[in-house]
Amino acid sequence: xxxxxxxxxKTVLLILNKEERGYVTPDEFNKISxxxxxxxFEQYSDDLNQQLRVPQSDNDYADRVANIDEKLAxxxxxxxxxxxxxxxxxxxxxxxxxxxxxxxxxxxxxxxAVVHKDTTELQRLQRMEFYNIQKSPLTKSTESFPTYLFExxxxxxxxxxxxxxxxVNFLRKPLDPRWGYYIGSVGQFIYDPTVYGANLINTGVNxxxxxxxxxxxxGIIGTYNGVATTGETGVxxxxxxTVSSDTVVTIDVVxxxxxxxxxxxxxxxxxxxxxxSTQVDITLTAANFNANSTYGSTQIELDVxxxxxxxxxxxxxxGVVVKxxxxxxVAASQVQRDEINEKS
Numbered sequence: 572x573x574x575x576x577x578x579x580x581k582t583v584l585l586i587l588n589k590e591e592r593g594y595v596t597p598d599e600f601n602k603i604s605x606x607x608x609x610x611x612f613e614q615y616s617d618d619l620n621q622q623l624r625v626p627q628s629d630n631d632y633a634d635r636v637a638n639i640d641e642k643l644a645x646x647x648x649x650x651x652x653x654x655x656x657x658x659x660x661x662x663x664x665x666x667x668x669x670x671x672x673x674x675x676x677x678x679x680x681x682x683x684a685v686v687h688k689d690t691t692e693l694q695r696l697q698r699m700e701f702y703n704i705q706k707s708p709l710t711k712s713t714e715s716f717p718t719y720l721f722e723x724x725x726x727x728x729x730x731x732x733x734x735x736x737x738x739v740n741f742l743r744k745p746l747d748p749r750w751g752y753y754i755g756s757v758g759q760f761i762y763d764p765t766v767y768g769a770n771l772i773n774t775g776v777n778x779x780x781x782x783x784x785x786x787x788x789x790g791i792i793g794t795y796n797g798v799a800t801t802g803e804t805g806v807x808x809x810x811x812x813t814v815s816s817d818t819v820v821t822i823d824v825v826x827x828x829x830x831x832x833x834x835x836x837x838x839x840x841x842x843x844x845x846x847x848s849t850q851v852d853i854t855l856t857a858a859n860f861n862a863n864s865t866y867g868s869t870q871i872e873l874d875v876x877x878x879x880x881x882x883x884x885x886x887x888x889x890g891v892v893v894k895x896x897x898x899x900x901v902a903a904s905q906v907q908r909d910e911i912n913e914k915s
Contacts, residue, residue: 574871574878577762580750583885595889597750605747607884611877612745615643642874652726652737665726665737683740685719693719751868767867772827772859779822782859785852790814791845802838805831814844833857
C-alpha cells in the first residue's frame with residue numbers, strides 16, 4: 572500500500588506552520604519528496620545485504636529480511652528484452668525492457684535474473700570471462716548454458732543463436748511523487764486526487780472553459796451533468812456544463828477519457844445544453860493536459876510503513892530550504908535513531 576502524498580504534505584506543512592518556520596510550495600515539495608523517496612529506496616539494497624549476515628527471527632512480522640524484501644517487491648517486475656539487429660553480425664545485443672509484462676511504461680533501475688524461454692537462467696560474466704570462455708569448445712556458451720555481459724545498459728548474449736525470448740527480471744525506478752493541485756477562488760492550492768497521467772486531460776472545475784473556440788448560443792440557464800463529447804482521436808471525455816446565460820457556459824471535466832492530443836477539437840452537440848443551444852467546440856491546448864499543468868497526483872510508492880521516516884527526511888530538507896538549523900538537527904537526529912534501531 573502506497574503512502575498518501577496529500578497526508579505527507581499536510582503533515583509537513585502542519586509541523587512547519589505550527590512553529591512558524593515558513594512555507595514550502597507544492598513544487599518544492601514535489602522535488603524534495605522525489606529525492607527522499609530515492610534515498611529510502613536505494614537504502615533497501617544495503618539494508619538487505621546487512622541483514623543477510625546476521626541471524627533472523629522466524630516469527631511472523633519480525634523477519635527483517637522478509638520485511639525488506641516485501642518493500643522491494645513493490646518495484647520488482649519482468650519484461651522482454653528486444654534484439655537489436657542493426658549491429659549484426661559484428662556485435663549483436665539486447666536492449667532492456669521499457670515496459671513490463673502488464674504493459675506499463677517503466678524506468679529500469681537494477682538488473683536481476685536474465686532468462687531464456689522462461690526456463691534457462693543466463694550466467695552473468697565480466698568482460699574478460701565473457702570473451703575468453705568462447706575460445707574453448709569445452710567452456711563456450713551453449714543454448715543449454717547461455718551467458719551474458721551487461722554493459723552500457725545492453726545485454727550481450729552468447730551463443731549468437733539466441734535472438735529472441737530473453738526475459739529480464741529487474742527493479743524499476745519509483746515514480747516521482749506529485750502533489751497535484753489547482754488554484755481556488757481565493758488563490759489557495761487545492762489538492763487534486765486524480766491519478767496523474769502526462770497525456771490525460773485535467774479533471775476538475777472550469778478546466779475547459781478557456782479552451783472554447785465555438786461559443787454557445789441559445790442555451791438554457793442550468794447545470795447539465797454527465798454531458799458526452801464527440802470528435803477527434805480520443806474517447807470518453809465527459810463534462811459537466813453550467814449555463815449562466817444563453818451564451819455563457821463553464822465546462823468542468825468529470826472523466827478525462829483517453830487518447831486525446833493537443834489540437835483535438837471536441838464538441839458538445841447542439842441541443843444538449845437546452846433549448847436551441849448550438850454546438851460548442853473546444854480546442855484542446857497543451858495547458859489542458861496534466862503534463863503541462865499542476866493537475867494530477869502521484870502517490871509515494873514506498874510501503875506505508877515508511878511514512879514516518881519519509882516525513883522526517885522531508886523535514887530535514889525543508890529545514891535546508893527555510894534555513895532553519897533546528898529543524899535540520901531534530902529531523903536528522905530522529906532519522907539516525909530510527910536507522911540504528913532498525914539495524915541493531
